[in-house]
Amino acid sequence: MKPRHDHRSEDCRAISALLQRVGDKWTVLVVTTLGKGPMRFSELRYAIGGISQKMLTTTLRSLERDGFATRTVFPTIPPRVDYELTNLGRELLVPVTALSEWARANTERINKARARFDATVK
Numbered sequence: 551m552k553p554r555h556d557h558r559s560e561d562c563r564a565i566s567a568l569l570q571r572v573g574d575k576w577t578v579l580v581v582t583t584l585g586k587g588p589m590r591f592s593e594l595r596y597a598i599g600g601i602s603q604k605m606l607t608t609t610l611r612s613l614e615r616d617g618f619a620t621r622t623v624f625p626t627i628p629p630r631v632d633y634e635l636t637n638l639g640r641e642l643l644v645p646v647t648a649l650s651e652w653a654r655a656n657t658e659r660i661n662k663a664r665a666r667f668d669a670t671v672k
Contacts, residue, residue: 571616576601576609578646581635584619585643588634618642 571577576598583589583597595606610633613619618639624630635643 571612572618572642572646576605577613578650580606580609580613581618581639581643581646582650584633584635584639585647588622588632590630590632594633613639 572581579598579601580594583594589597591606591610594610595601595603598606601609610619610621614621617636620634620636622632622634624632
């Protein structure tokens with residue numbers, strides 16, 4: 551008899567959704583950049599490079615929604631807005647940094663493997 555409620559499939563969906571959010575290119579870059587400390591939007595965009603204003607805004611909002619980053623508005627003229635990792639965001643920084651370092655260390659090996667594979671598939 552098949553169980554009515556499969557907790558494993560719920561876990562898989564939850565994990566998949568979370569990995570989709572935190573594993574995308576821009577999230578990884580924003581989290582690692584904010585790992586250096588609080589930054590203004592323009593500083594963050596400049597430090598990342600290649601990210602559009604819209605994509606940075608979307609990524610920051612998602613990070614805020616998920617509890618990984620905070621947005622602080624300072625009542626100055628013009629208003630100043632800083633973004634910063636929360637405690638949860640700093641915890642996320644650990645595996646994200648490890649994955650980034652692993653990717654850097656293994657890029658050449660991966661490129662060689664791809665070249666070998668592509669040469670056999672022609």
